[in-house]
Amino acid sequence: MRRYTVLGMYDHVDSAAAAIGPLGEIDVKEHHIKVLTMAPYPHGTFYKDETPIPIWRFSLTGGFAGFVTGIALAGGTQMLMNLIVGGKSPLSLPAVGVLTYEITLLGTVLGTLIALLWMAGLPNWTQRAYDDSISAGAIGLLVSCRDDEHANMIEKTMLRHKAVKIKKGQDDF
Amino acid sequence: MDSEKDSEDIKDDKAFASLESIQAEAAKRHIVAGQDIDLTMPEQWLNQYSLAPMFFTTRAYFIFTIALSLVVASGLASWIYQIIYGMGVTDLRPPVFWGMYIATFVFWVGVSHSGTIVSSLLRLTQANWRRPILRGAEAMTAFSLIVAGMFPLIHIGRIWRVYYMFPLPTQRELWPNFRSPLAWDMVAISVYLTSSMIFLFVGLLPDIALARDLCPKGNWRKKYLTVLSLGWRGTHREWNVYEKVSTYLAIFILLIAPSVHTIVSWDFAMSITPGWHTTIFGPYFVVGAIYSGVAGVITLMVVLRWVFDLDEIIRYVHLRNLAKLLLAIALLWTYFYFCEFITAWYAKNPIEWRIWEYLWERYSHLLIIMLGGDVLVITMLSFSKVRSSPILLFFVTVLINIDMYIERYMIVAPILSHRDNAFTWTDYFPSPVELSIAAAALAGFFLLYAIFAKLLPIVTVADIREGKVISGDIRIGNTYVRVRASVEEE
Numbered sequence: 001m002r003r004y005t006v007l008g009m010y011d012h013v014d015s016a017a018a019a020i021g022p023l024g025e026i027d028v029k030e031h032h033i034k035v036l037t038m039a040p041y042p043h044g045t046f047y048k049d050e051t052p053i054p055i056w057r058f059s060l061t062g063g064f065a066g067f068v069t070g071i072a073l074a075g076g077t078q079m080l081m082n083l084i085v086g087g088k089s090p091l092s093l094p095a096v097g098v099l100t101y102e103i104t105l106l107g108t109v110l111g112t113l114i115a116l117l118w119m120a121g122l123p124n125w126t127q128r129a130y131d132d133s134i135s136a137g138a139i140g141l142l143v144s145c146r147d148d149e150h151a152n153m154i155e156k157t158m159l160r161h162k163a164v165k166i167k168k169g170q171d172d173f
Numbered sequence: 174m175d176s177e178k179d180s181e182d183i184k185d186d187k188a189f190a191s192l193e194s195i196q197a198e199a200a201k202r203h204i205v206a207g208q209d210i211d212l213t214m215p216e217q218w219l220n221q222y223s224l225a226p227m228f229f230t231t232r233a234y235f236i237f238t239i240a241l242s243l244v245v246a247s248g249l250a251s252w253i254y255q256i257i258y259g260m261g262v263t264d265l266r267p268p269v270f271w272g273m274y275i276a277t278f279v280f281w282v283g284v285s286h287s288g289t290i291v292s293s294l295l296r297l298t299q300a301n302w303r304r305p306i307l308r309g310a311e312a313m314t315a316f317s318l319i320v321a322g323m324f325p326l327i328h329i330g331r332i333w334r335v336y337y338m339f340p341l342p343t344q345r346e347l348w349p350n351f352r353s354p355l356a357w358d359m360v361a362i363s364v365y366l367t368s369s370m371i372f373l374f375v376g377l378l379p380d381i382a383l384a385r386d387l388c389p390k391g392n393w394r395k396k397y398l399t400v401l402s403l404g405w406r407g408t409h410r411e412w413n414v415y416e417k418v419s420t421y422l423a424i425f426i427l428l429i430a431p432s433v434h435t436i437v438s439w440d441f442a443m444s445i446t447p448g449w450h451t452t453i454f455g456p457y458f459v460v461g462a463i464y465s466g467v468a469g470v471i472t473l474m475v476v477l478r479w480v481f482d483l484d485e486i487i488r489y490v491h492l493r494n495l496a497k498l499l500l501a502i503a504l505l506w507t508y509f510y511f512c513e514f515i516t517a518w519y520a521k522n523p524i525e526w527r528i529w530e531y532l533w534e535r536y537s538h539l540l541i542i543m544l545g546g547d548v549l550v551i552t553m554l555s556f557s558k559v560r561s562s563p564i565l566l567f568f569v570t571v572l573i574n575i576d577m578y579i580e581r582y583m584i585v586a587p588i589l590s591h592r593d594n595a596f597t598w599t600d601y602f603p604s605p606v607e608l609s610i611a612a613a614a615l616a617g618f619f620l621l622y623a624i625f626a627k628l629l630p631i632v633t634v635a636d637i638r639e640g641k642v643i644s645g646d647i648r649i650g651n652t653y654v655r656v657r658a659s660v661e662e663e
Contacts, residue, residue: 013642034409036406036407036408037409038382038638039635039639039642040635040639041412042658043413049410049413053413055414055417055418055421059421073340074351077340077351078351083350092352095357096351098361099351099357099360103360103364105364105429106367106368109367109371109426112418112421112425113371115421116375117403119410119414120414120415121411122403122404122411123403123404124404125399125403125404126404130406132386132387134406134407135383136217136220137216
């Protein structure tokens with residue numbers, strides 16, 4: 001969904017972090033702010049994002065799906081299409097165990113990949129607020145705002161706090 | 174060094190300086206021993222230096238890839254020849270059904286192991302020196318597995334019947350025999366390849382986005398970099414998810430990797446063939462795989478330094494730390510040699526002992542290279558000067574992989590050539606076709622690596638950046654020491 005956005009670019013991490021507080025004073029909530037960087041900063045550098053990231057649910061679901069698939073593939077087919085060998089059980093438990101282990105882990109890995117895509121909102125190739133200088137180490141504060149007037153207030157606040165460049169527009173947040 | 178940009182439009186782009194100026198800047202920088210990252214690196218320079226292997230092509234690279242392509246082409250021609258004229262062009266005949274192809278397969282699966290294991294272990298233990306070597310190690314796993322995966326296809330001869338291994342009901346309602354360790358192996362390697370590719374891709378994501386941003390408009394790479402970056406912008410949410418997912422994947426990879434080589438060992442150990450049917454094979458193969466894999470990572474790091482001039486990123490400290498790890502694994506590997514031999518020697522089981530005698534009678538030259546090489550490696554790695562010298566490390570690690578290849582070969586072919594009834598005993602020596610295909614595998618591995626370096630970032634820029642963000646040098650008395658902020662969650 002397109003919204004009014006203001007993207008302020010900062011040269012230094014401290015300036016960007018210092019701008020977050022004053023933005024709150026002009027009615028910008030933390031969930032209206034996205035920090036764009038080309039390196040992961042320690043948790044709490046800009047603000048404490050407490051949004052849960054339950055990757056484990058995806059991994060567990062994937063693992064369970066893999067487990068069921070493994071049992072069905074290795075055990076189900078042996079039961080369905082017997083290969084009778086004298087003195088041996090039609091169902092080979094070691095084979096079922098080995099294949100189920102592998103396919104369960106495949107499921108967890110695929111589940112974890114889906115978690116990355118789902119929770120990070122990827123892939124998203126639409127035109128979104130961004131600036132290539134982020135790749136060169138700049139830090140972007142992307143703020144979603146109500147209207148033009150609010151955008152102007154945010155711009156002024158950002159410039160007051162050492163933003164080196166401002167981009168305003170209507171983009172996907 | 175001669176260089177040329179491979180696209181006219183790059184020349185006009187102000188983001189990229191010339192390769193010569195990037196290299197001159199690198200030469201000016203003083204590489205301080207013991208420091209894993211130069212904290213004074215300007216961001217723009219780090220970008221250009223790290224992505225230079227992608228956007229600039231040196232003469233060394235051209236010569237390297239053309240030579241590799243020729244070897245791969247000769248291997249392909251040999252394979253086509255084998256498909257046309259049948260398996261008779263190899264030296265594989267009863268009772269030696271498994272020869273060089275299977276030995277090469279086991280070798281490459283082994284090489285693949287350490288890439289992701291090293292990467293995962295270093296990630297999980299938050300070893301800060303890990304950063305520049307991650308990509309190279311992870312890519313090594315993916316490419317060596319691709320090469321390994323070719324060998325069962327080559328070995329089966331009638332390639333058009335490969336679907337027999339897939340879980341498809343045939344007209345006789347027979348599924349693949351999942352009781353066979355060969356079927357387990359196929360599943361395990363497919364799982365490992367898929368997981369390693371995902372692990373590699375996830376690690377690549379921020380760096381692909383970086384390359385996308387820096388890639389000049391109109392350059393042929395721009396489109397696929399845009400698609401592969403998935404629209405990554407580096408929001409804090411994306412980074413938080415990315416960090417967690419990387420940790421999870423590292424854990425899962427550590428659960429998968431040892432199981433894969435254990436299953437490869439069961440191709441042998443689950444049979445009742447003397448010399449193969451042994452309980453030690455699982456851990457023996459896993460440790461052997463890690464040994465040859467870590468050696469492979471070091472070889473690749475040295476080659477990357479040479480071919481792409483990445484001395485500023487892959488530093489002496491990285492090679493030294495990897496060499497220390499390699500020394501520890503070499504000692505562990507020697508312990509396994511000892512365990513394997515002492516039990517056979519002390520028990521003197523006639524059939525098993527006869528195999529050792531046979532190996533010594535017919536293959537003493539290979540045994541001497543294998544065991545002597547092991548002693549030489551441990552001796553050399555014990556010296557700090559060797560651990561700090563890229564050239565010596567290159568020779569040591571290549572020697573390790575020659576030893577490991579011989580070791581794989583000795584497990585596969587000699588044991589089959591001298592089993593069961595004495596009147597079937599024979600000698601096996603790989604035919605030119607087999608030798609050519611095995612050589613092509615080696616060249617193919619390096620070729621895949623070389624192509625990868627042209628298409629995607631070979632340096633883990635985001636990880637290096639993270640290292641810069643959380644590191645600082647503080648003065649204590651007359652020296653400076655590097656400290657790092659803990660980024661662990663509360």
